[in-house]
Structure formats: structure tokens, C-alpha cells
Amino acid sequence: xxxxxxxxxxxxxxxxxxxxxxxxxxxxxxxxxxxxxxxxxxxxxxxxxxxxxxxxxxxxxxxxxxxxxxxxxxxxxxxxxxxxxxxxxxxxxxxxxxxxxxxxxxxxxxxxxxxxxxxxxxxxxxxxxxxxxxxxxxxxxxxxxxxxxxxxxxxxxxxxxxxxxxxxxxxxxxxxxxxxxxxxxxxxxxxxxxxxxxxxxxxxxxxxxxxxxxxxxxxxxxxxxxxxxxxxxxxxxxxxxxxxxxxxxxxxxxxxxxxxxxxxxxxxxxxxxx
Numbered sequence: 001x002x003x004x005x006x007x008x009x010x011x012x013x014x015x016x017x018x019x020x021x022x023x024x025x026x027x028x029x030x031x032x033x034x035x036x037x038x039x040x041x042x043x044x045x046x047x048x049x050x051x052x053x054x055x056x057x058x059x060x061x062x063x064x065x066x067x068x069x070x071x072x073x074x075x076x077x078x079x080x081x082x083x084x085x086x087x088x089x090x091x092x093x094x095x096x097x098x099x100x101x102x103x104x105x106x107x108x109x110x111x112x113x114x115x116x117x118x119x120x121x122x123x124x125x126x127x128x129x130x131x132x133x134x135x136x137x138x139x140x141x142x143x144x145x146x147x148x149x150x151x152x153x154x155x156x157x158x159x160x161x162x163x164x165x166x167x168x169x170x171x172x173x174x175x176x177x178x179x180x181x182x183x184x185x186x187x188x189x190x191x192x193x194x195x196x197x198x199x200x201x202x203x204x205x206x207x208x209x210x211x212x213x214x215x216x217x218x219x220x221x222x223x224x225x226x227x228x229x230x231x232x233x234x235x236x237x238x239x240x241x242x243x244x245x246x247x248x249x250x251x252x253x254x255x256x257x258x259x260x261x262x263x264x265x266x267x268x269x270x271x272x273x274x
Contacts, residue, residue, distance in 0.1 A: 005048075010068045010078060011056060014085050015163065016047035021089025022159065027100045028142070030093070050163055060167050084168030091178070092162060092261070095185055099257040102189045103141040103250060106196035107134035113204040114235040137196075137246075144250045150258070158258060165265045174268045181264050188260075192253055196246060200238055204231055 005012050020043035023029045029039060056065040067077040111133040171178060211227050239246075 005051065008051075008056075011054060011061065011064075012047060012051050014061075014064070014082060015051050015054060016043055017082050018085045018089040018163070019043040019046040019050070019159070021086040022093045025090050025093025026096050030097075046159065050160055053160065054163060060164055063167050063169055081168050084171065088162065088166055088168070088171060091182075092158070094182075095257070095261055098185050098189050099253060100138065100141055100145075102192040102253060103196070104134040104138045105189065105193035107132075107137040109193060109197035110200040110204060110235070113201060113208070114231045140247065141250050144247060145254065148251060148254070150254050158261065161262065162265055166268055170268045177267055178264075181260075185260070188257075192249075196249060199242060200235055203234060203238060207231060207234060 020039065023039050023043055028034075029042070054061045056062060056068060064081055067075070067081055114133070207230060208227075211230075
């Protein structure tokens with residue numbers, strides 16, 4: 001196998017470039033806490049298993065045959081194709097990050113109302129300060145992602161499908177479809193986040209309205225000291241009751257997200273997977 005890889009090094013580098021770009025952007029691996037050597041090793045490991053399924057004589061990668069030198073030299077056209085493969089990996093990883101961001105954003109929506117807006121924690125995945133409830137939802141989504149084997153579906157199914165259906169030229173020919181997909185993914189992010197947070201936001205809004213009415217009726221009451229405990233206890237009670245439904249929504253979010261990404265592969269690949 002090593003002799004085959006060395007003999008077809010340009011193709012192997014194209015495969016490894018897309019795998020490495022996906023790992024650099026994908027949650028769980030994009031953090032600086034993950035050693036860079038481990039990222040290179042995982043990208044090479046993934047490329048090692050995907051490479052035998054690709055060839056310059058047939059399939060999707062046959063479009064690169066005229067741009068890869070028979071002597072194995074790196075030409076200018078090959079460098080541009082390599083950059084294009086990196087961009088494809090970044091697009092796939094970015095969309096997966098958008099799916100996770102929807103769950104994290106939903107916690108940010110109601111964290112201010114329940115009094116946790118000032119409690120910021122460091123998110124090791126996105127490497128930014130994140131409200132406590134957003135980080136809580138982020139960890140739940142990560143557990144569901146790992147428990148339901150979506151990691152295996154992504155790297156063993158989705159990545160292989162992308163190699164069989166996508167190349168640099170298909171991205172160029174369908175740039176309008178790709179742009180609309182990226183914009184719609186951001187719209188879906190806020191829609192899903194608002195759907196998850198809406199029950200708690202509505203309940204906490206009603207509690208705030210009631211406390212405002214009580215403050216007008218009895219100004220001598222210390223509602224500031226009593227209001228925050230009420231909001232927190234109510235929020236945690238609702239989270240406990242709604243957690244099965246929230247976890248189910250997380251699963252549906254992963255399913256619909258990967259389905260949209262698969263439809264994008266089919267559309268950019270010309271209507272089918274070879």
C-alpha cells in the first residue's frame with residue numbers, strides 16, 4: 001500500500017488536504033488543545049482509507065487527470081486544485097460548526113433572562129467566552145453527537161461521499177448554489193436556536209412581567225433579591241422537564257443538518273453520486 005501511495009503522491013495529497021482542512025474546522029478537533037501532530041496523524045489516517053477508492057482514470061477525480069503531472073511534479077494548476085480541496089474541507093467543517101452553534105446559541109438566548117449572563121466560561125471547542133447555559137447545551141450536543149455515532153457517519157460516510165461527488169470544478173460551476181446554502185445555514189442556525197430557547201424565554205418573560213406588576217403594586221417588596229432565585233429555580237425545573245424533548249430535538253437537528261449537507265453534495269455533484 002505504501003508503494004501505491006508513493007507512486008500516486010499527488011492524489012494522496014489532495015485527499016489529505018481535504019481531510020486536514022475538515023479536522024482543523026470541525027468541532028472537537030479545531031481546538032488548540034488538540035496537538036497539531038494528532039491532527040496531522042488523523043488526517044493521514046483518514047486519507048489512507050479513502051485514497052484506495054479514488055483514481056485519476058475513473059470517477060470524480062478523473063477531472064484532475066490533465067492537471068496532475070505524470071512525473072509527480074507539483075505544477076501551478078495542481079497548487080490551485082490543492083487549495084480548492086482545502087476549501088471544500090473548510091466548507092464541510094464550517095457547516096458542522098454551524099449545527100453545533102445552533103445549540104450553543106439557544107442557551108445564550110435565555111441565559112440573560114435567568115440571570116446567568118454575567119457567568120461566562122471558556123469554550124474549549126470554539127475558544128471563546130460562552131455563557132454558562134450555552135456551554136451546557138454545547139456539551140449535551142457533543143454527548144449526543146458521540147453517543148449516536150454521528151462521528152462515524154461523518155468521517156466514514158459523509159467524507160467518502162464528498163470525495164465521490166465533489167471536486168473543485170463542481171464547486172466553481174455551482175458557486176451560486178453554494179452561496180445560497182451557506183446563507184440558508186445561518187438562517188437555520190437562528191431558527192433552531194430560537195425554537196429550543198422559546199419555551200424558557202416565554203416562561204421567564206411572563207415571570208418578569210408578573211414581578212414588574214408586583215413591584216408597582218407593592219414597592220416595598222425586595223423583588224430584586226427574590227426575583228433571581230425564582231428565575232433560576234424555574235429555569236432549572238423547565239430544563240429538567242424539557243430535557244428529553246431537547247435531546248430529541250438535538251438528534252433531529254443532526255439528522256436534518258447531515259441531510260442538507262448530503263443534498264448539497266448531490267446538487268454540486270451534478271445530481272448523483274458515482
